[in-house]
Amino acid sequence: MIHLIGDVRRTVVDEHRGHDAMAKTWWRRRGQGRVQSVQAPLRSLGVAATCVITLALAAPLVAASTRTEHATPTPPFGVGVARCTFVDHSRSLLNYSTTPFRVLSTSRKLVTEIRYPVLATAGGTRDAGGELPIARSGGYPTIVFAHGYDVTPDTYAALLDAWVRAGFVVVAPIFPDESASAVGNQPGTDTEDDLANEPGDLAFVTRSMIAASEGDVTQCPIARNLLDPSRIALAGHSDGAVAVGMLAYDHGVDPQGVNYATLRSGLLYRAVIILSGAADTNQSYATEAGRPDLLVVQSLLDQCNPFLDGLHLYDSIHQPNKWFLELQTAHHLPPFDGVDKSAFLVASRTTIRFLQIALEGPSSSSSLWTLGNLRPSIARIYEGNDGPSVNDLPKVEEHCGPN
Numbered sequence: 001m002i003h004l005i006g007d008v009r010r011t012v013v014d015e016h017r018g019h020d021a022m023a024k025t026w027w028r029r030r031g032q033g034r035v036q037s038v039q040a041p042l043r044s045l046g047v048a049a050t051c052v053i054t055l056a057l058a059a060p061l062v063a064a065s066t067r068t069e070h071a072t073p074t075p076p077f078g079v080g081v082a083r084c085t086f087v088d089h090s091r092s093l094l095n096y097s098t099t100p101f102r103v104l105s106t107s108r109k110l111v112t113e114i115r116y117p118v119l120a121t122a123g124g125t126r127d128a129g130g131e132l133p134i135a136r137s138g139g140y141p142t143i144v145f146a147h148g149y150d151v152t153p154d155t156y157a158a159l160l161d162a163w164v165r166a167g168f169v170v171v172a173p174i175f176p177d178e179s180a181s182a183v184g185n186q187p188g189t190d191t192e193d194d195l196a197n198e199p200g201d202l203a204f205v206t207r208s209m210i211a212a213s214e215g216d217v218t219q220c221p222i223a224r225n226l227l228d229p230s231r232i233a234l235a236g237h238s239d240g241a242v243a244v245g246m247l248a249y250d251h252g253v254d255p256q257g258v259n260y261a262t263l264r265s266g267l268l269y270r271a272v273i274i275l276s277g278a279a280d281t282n283q284s285y286a287t288e289a290g291r292p293d294l295l296v297v298q299s300l301l302d303q304c305n306p307f308l309d310g311l312h313l314y315d316s317i318h319q320p321n322k323w324f325l326e327l328q329t330a331h332h333l334p335p336f337d338g339v340d341k342s343a344f345l346v347a348s349r350t351t352i353r354f355l356q357i358a359l360e361g362p363s364s365s366s367s368l369w370t371l372g373n374l375r376p377s378i379a380r381i382y383e384g385n386d387g388p389s390v391n392d393l394p395k396v397e398e399h400c401g402p403n
Contacts, residue, residue: 079116080115080116084112084222085111086109088109091204092105092106094255108200113172115161118132132222139169139213141167141168141233142231143168143273144206146202146241147179150178158344166352169226171205173201175197175201177191178194199244200256203267229268232270233358234292235351241274242278244272247263248272272294274314275335276305278305278309291321293322294314295325296314297310298311299327299332299343302330311324320384321384324381325347325379326379328378329377342375346374350372350379
């Protein structure tokens with residue numbers, strides 16, 4: 001069923017733009033014994049889903065099967081926005097929105113926001129309403145994006161839309177217990193522990209979107225022929241970046257006793273972007289056999305996830321095809337929601353060029369180096385083992401909240 005309404009972004013509760021990671025973070029609390037690994041019976045990794053699609057601004061409805069195949073226009077594109085709801089029945093997992101959180105849930109509902117290229121409107125590239133995706137033979141390179149704590153994907157609309165205008169599809173699940181509405185509806189409940197479930201969410205949504213793109217249109221009609229399954233990237237911010245790092249590089253087991261390598265088995269992630277993130281220090285990280293390109297973006301003045309958190313993850317991945325973008329004066333969220341305009345400009349341009357290099361074929365990375373170092377007072381970029389120095393780091397008081 002397809003619903004056409006005003007603007008999908010007005011339907012998402014996003015009251016706390018700067019409140020990412022307000023509580024102590026889950027991967028640190030694990031060391032205090034508050035989250036235990038739970039062995040639970042697991043069903044097969046089958047995909048079950050329902051679909052609700054919301055397109056920005058009312059317009060005549062056109063069936064997905066009637067799209068016209070034509071040569072893909074060149075960027076910049078307009079941005080279409082839709083929603084599909086996927087329900088995962090393959091896992092028994094802890095539900096952190098309940099008290100006590102020991103209660104196991106046998107299903108996981110993941111409302112997923114999808115941004116995709118449409119024809120740009122006359123005179124600009126503002127979001128076009130009511131349009132189906134521009135057809136592209138073989139599908140679009142795609143970024144699966146994980147939001148942080150107490151926000152939604154729409155918090156990052158400026159960055160996600162910039163990626164779409166450059167020719168990428170963005171798939172962003174709304175995590176059931178860490179979104180702004182979930183946190184607001186569960187006062188006194190530590191919903192941030194839901195991070196334990198999110199690597200599995202990202203893997204499930206990736207598989208669901210691939211299945212929908214390849215013809216299982218009952219799950220998500222808008223996704224028909226939309227994705228190129230051989231060109232997929234993972235990206236996330238803060239808690240979402242932690243979940244991305246765990247899915248991409250972790251060699252331990254999740255709280256349900258499932259090995260992270262099993263979660264990502266069969267999924268070809270060719271690039272990983274960590275924005276203001278950290279490594280799960282209770283797990284061992286290692287370079288994957290496929291060696292996806294890695295970009296870490298971290299600020300020297302990040303008050304929520306300190307600079308060394310991102311550097312620790314970067315140093316844990318031993319491969320030459322990795323880059324570290326060091327932001328000089330930005331804080332935790334403003335480089336990615338557009339509030340810090342200077343840092344946002346560098347972060348958006350650099351991540352786009354990185355994605356083009358990683359997902360769109362062999363290319364020189366020299367322009368990535370140029371973009372990252374274009375304004376040294378704002379950002380500097382490092383490549384391979386020549387990462388940033390830990391000498392003379394500024395002293396920053398750790399504090400999560402509006403920053």
